[in-house]
Amino acid sequence: MRRLPAVAAAVVVALMVAFFGITLNNTMATTAQMDAIRAGAYPVSVAAGRVETQLVQMRTLSSRVIYVRTASAIDGIENSYEEIDAELSCNIQLLAEEQARTGIEGNSIQGDYQRLLEAQAELIAFCRDPEVTNAEVERFVTRSIEPIVSQLLHTNAVIMDNSTYAVEQLYVEGAARGEQTVTWAVVLMVAVLLSLALYLYLFHRRWVLQQQLQHNVEEALELAQNASDAKSQFLSNMSHDIRTPMNAIVGLTTIAGSHVDDPERMRECLGRISTSSKHLLCLINDVLDMSKIESGKIVLNEERFSFPEMVSELVTIVQPQAKSKDQQLEIVIGNVSQETVMGDSMRLNQALLNILGNAVKYTPEGGTIRFTISEGSAADDAMRIYRFTVADNGIGMSADFVRHMFDPFEREETAAVKATEGTGLGMAITKNVVEMMGGTIEVESAPGEGSTFRVAVPLRPVPDGEGDADFSAMAGMRVLVVDDDPDVLTGAVEMLVAEGLRGEAASGGRQAVSMVAEAHAAGDDYRAIVVDWVMADMDGVETVRQVRRKTAPTVPIILLSAYDWAEVEDEARAAGVTEFLSKPLFRSQLCRVLSRCCGFGQPPAHGQRREERRQLQGRVLLVEDNELNSDIACELIRQTGAQVETAANGAEAVDMVAQAPDGYYDLVFMDMRMPVMGGLEAARAICDQACQEGRKRPSIVAMTANAFASDRNQALAAGMDGFMTKPIDVRELERTLGRYLKK
Template sequence: MKDKIKHFLAGSLAVVCVVCITAFAALAVYLNRQNEQAIAQLGSIYMANINERISKHFEAISDQCLIPMTTFSENLPPTCENNKEAYYQWMTYYGHSRDYESISWCDDEGNLETIYGDPLQYSGPPIFLETLKNGESRIAVGYNGSGEQVVLMCAPVRLSVPGMENCVAMIGELPISYLSEILSLDTLEDKSTLIYSLVIRKDGTFVARNSAAVRDNYFDRVRAVYAETDGQTPENYIAELEAAMQAGSDYSTMVQVDGVRQHMYASSLPNSVWYLVTFMPYGALNESVESMGTRSLSASAAVCAVILLSLIAVFLRYFTLNRAQMKELEEARRLAEEARIAAEKASRSKGEFLSNMSHDIRTPMNAIVGMTAIATAHIDDPQQVQNCLKKITMSSRHLLGLINDVLDMSKIESGKMTLNEELVSLREVMDSMVSIVQPQVKAKHQKFNISIFNITSENVHCDSVRLNQVLLNLLSNAIKFTPEGGSIEVSIYEEESPKGGDYVRIRISVKDTGIGMSKEYQTHIFESFSREDNKRIHRTEGTGLGMAITKYIVDAMGGEITVDSRQGVGTQFQVILDLQRAVEQVEDMLLPDWVMLVVDDDQQLCESTVDSLRSIGIRAEWVLDGEDAVRMAAQHHEAHNDYHVILLDWKLPDMDGIQTARELRRQLGGDVPILLMSAYDWTEIEDEARAAGISGFLMKPLFRSTLFYGLKPYVGAEEVQTAKEEQAPEFSNKRVLVAEDNELNWEIANELLHDLGLELEWAENGEVCTEMFQRSDPGYYDAILMDIRMPIMDGYEATDAIRAMDRPDAALPIIAMTADAYSDDIQRCLSHGMNAHVAKPIDISEVTRILKKYMDD
């Protein structure tokens, strides 16, 4: 009985399979015939337009290469208009961004000069050169230095760059495969493709072809493999095609190749002297229809298989369950591996951050310790002590910002970084940088110079700590990889910002004469733990994190950083930032109509300094060495028209600044002030300099404010004209309630703020602060300085309670004065109704500014 049932089930299964296969096969044959008819109709319509679409696609793609090349070559930045080398760098940047393997330029005699990449060879007809001279773009084929055939994108260009006045075109090199990519030239063997195309010249030679075309000339292929079609021989076909190409017209016909009937259509390609020849094999269409029939039969077989498989599904249940269990185990292993990788990434992130912070913290600490030692050694010199304290203050502020980052562990865990926008003085930032790196430069006996050009907006809004980090990383690298006696130059430029008039573009360049980097390594320099594997740097310490973090900061600030380096020559980093201008009013700086002499071996610095002096009312002349300075000063002295002030660089060639000052004093006497300017620490030579006749010192870079305040002491009080004299705000009859639970902090605040004329009262915690305010008469307090972390009632609760009181002065200014200094803390203070936030340790100038802002309102 079991055998009968098995036979019945087997027979039934066989019958069902036969019926299903037969029914689905018949359906597949019917659908295949219908598809064949539809495809034939669509093919006839498609062939009429396909060549035009390919030509338009070719024209659009080639124009995208040719038009930007002309625009990019002619719309040059000011630095490239009269500098061939700068123009080459400009075009190299463009070429790499457009994936050109080389760029050359062609003169009016057809000679090529390579800007970058391998030299090109091209032996085109004279009419090609005449076409370029007439301002028409062309695409041609040439050969590179390796003899390989390449595509040449030729764009007409006329330049006024010295040495390139006879330029008629820029030529960019692309691989020959580029033609196949933009024309979609499929091979004849690709049976899934309905059409294929060739590109030929008018003499029949191939520009681009499929793999079936083994000969170098298309006409030779026609004679060899084309059969007579509809009474037309291969020679008739060649003659008609040549006539159409000479006339510049399209050509269409039927051909038979290897027994396959094909439709051929030829038309000219834009921006070239080539012809596109496109074929549609009808055999491919037939194969497509057959393929569709095969797929129909396959689908029928699949349905039958499903029916069959359903009968044995019970026997596969165990296998299915087993596979499910294996998948669960594999998923568990995958999740465990992802967790391990995430943990390693988090650990590496912490290591990178802390390693970099260790280096950054030691740098300002070095300046603080050094300046403290100098101040101690010159304790009887108030001016020297004041200068040291100023540098210690700047380094301390930077150090405080770095410590805040180290303590903010959430930044390490998440890999995120927030920017704290604040009012920043570029002059103070650069003065701070100079002070910090001076000991390192001095230890390696390096030449260090810092210059500014066209800086009109000294005050901007940005994250000063992050900006300091970027500059310190760049300067530390320059000092580290520059040998003893080498040179380091820092330049700062102001340019118009593409963001509009409320912004200013600051470009910072750090250039050194160090060991340099290879071209290959320059592409990896901004990666974490990236250091060049070279014997020249094996003795140089570093984790390879500084540039990666610098790039991260610059990107977060919306800026751009680039590097240009040559081994054995040096390295130049450029940082470009668009910063918002400060809207605060500044002092209108104006000095008497003096005549000054500026002496420096850097002509750009001289010209920039003269422009800055002119902006504060001073006429100035400049020379490049001490000998000319002595000569010009003597001429003015003999004419009884002495310079009012002489500004003298310390590190002059041949005769240095001290020697020059000594000679000037011998000729001029002691009436003319002589100021020594330098980016170095002059404390060690101060006695010698004053003995030589130096009246004072100015630290580079020479901002407009640096010059004004440096020269102001040498002007009589009645001569100085200012629209607004700098003076401390007056807070007489102003009473402030200070909520602070730490007695020492209260004493510091009381000492600092009392000097401003404020009357201060102390509340030991938030509850006492609330009670004192509630008991006071309306208007008794003008403001409240509120600590956040206090016992009994914290600053947030106290502020909420005060704001909720029904009294007219409940809206008085409440300013958070706390060590909770992160951006989240600031937002939380503002959300609880506080007007502003000041971070501890107290910056008295910032507290003064905020108090004046809110109490004057």
């Protein structure tokens, strides 16, 4: 106790020294930053503003010569160019140095400006040449000068934004340092007051300890009450969210039963029952997934999967939801070169589906959702970083909610959010899954301005014979891509160039028709043309119709679409479309279709429609102890054309396989939890019998409600060949049957 005053004095002195040092450091740092901005960002911003004005003047002068081509007018314009250049070149030099110093991405502003000067000199020469027509001068201005000026203005705007950001950072850091200084001043003052009150504290120490004990008890009581309230709130939310689809299922089942003679009403009720049951399943899966994550029992699968197939399945699920709300779903594939990878496709699909699903839910009708995918290098040479960006123009989120949106059961308290179904678990699961895969997730959002989610996940690419097909026979082939989305256009051309083709771009139907006509007149026709279906200036079908008039009838034309093209297929083929290609557009898909259409692969039959589902041939043994589940599965399997027999438990299944002729059963669907003998034990017994007797055993696929990765691993370890979860997904069932049965 006697040492307390000395300790208090030492603490006060230390705090005073620290306060002085921090104040001095903050002042010097702020002053240095202000000097740096005064010497760098400020003159750059001023120069950028002048450059913008002078570039606009140059563009205006370039347009003026189209209308006035007298010698005096041309001389005046040339003098004006020189006057503007006298000041503009200095500003361009300053911006170029800023661009090089800060590493701002984009075209070199100095290089573009030199190109502009050369183009202007060429324009003056054109204007003085009496043999050059006004139309040729106008075309030169439009194609040579306007794009360079636009690029310079864009680069100038980027540099200006970067300088403005530096100034804004001064205010941000200044405020932070000021807050830090005030905080330390408060701490110092508190320390002084505490030292003065030290003796009073000693006399009242017992009373303070009693008060602290009472405070701890109250705090513990409050924590317990909060925990109880959180549990009650969770149960209330889950009760409401589960009862809502359950009420729909029960009510619609009653309605369907009373309208058995009305097929249309029955179909309507069944469709709604299906939607409600899927929503209920999602709620249950979210709770189970969150429970597994919090207990640390979730395990990621490491399996080979096709990136294009995964993305295609994802888009197939989301696209109908977006279409039902009249939303525009834009999918842009960047430089994805490694298309077959190792990872947990199911978990990755789940994470992306949560983000895309939220974008659809919280974007009003008629809104836009943009899904961008790209690939980049990773620190580990054996890995590649796959980046997914989902941007929407929906209702957005407040900054306060964004800070804790990944906490379980968190939902923003707004009318729009409350009107939308959800548990508040989806984003928590997404963040945990992404981080378990070694990736990152970021979000930017503002109320009324939409949200942007960025996910980066490392995946290990693996060789794929089909994806690595040799397209060298098409090297040098000239291909035109037509799309009004600049990102899709750039990505497609880069894909073609990467394969050695001469990829060229047209940003609309009218430009495409003009380019095709010019190529034909020059005797260097395009060998293939890829046209987007939906474009602003001219739709894809009309573009194809006009292009066909300008080129040879043998040139393949491929219609590209993010939608179901069935409604326009007949009209498109009549207009001259050779084949159809779906977005999202991956390199292997694009090159494979081009190879086939251009005679380097098997050509498609004229007028060929999409492949109809073929009936399967083979016999399936369904092992299921629940009679209702067995009846449902049997009916679904029979609809594919396959024959099906049933067993009520694992022991019965082992006997039926043992007594059947060799090769009698092609596939066994095995439930995991059954009386008498479970699925794991039965699978081991079937494998052991086949090995001992030298027989070919049937393929075994688990069909179970045990949906976790640990259950999958146990099934594979028991000798099973595949794994399916209940409730049965019809598409997954058909894919599984198609893998093991004959068509």
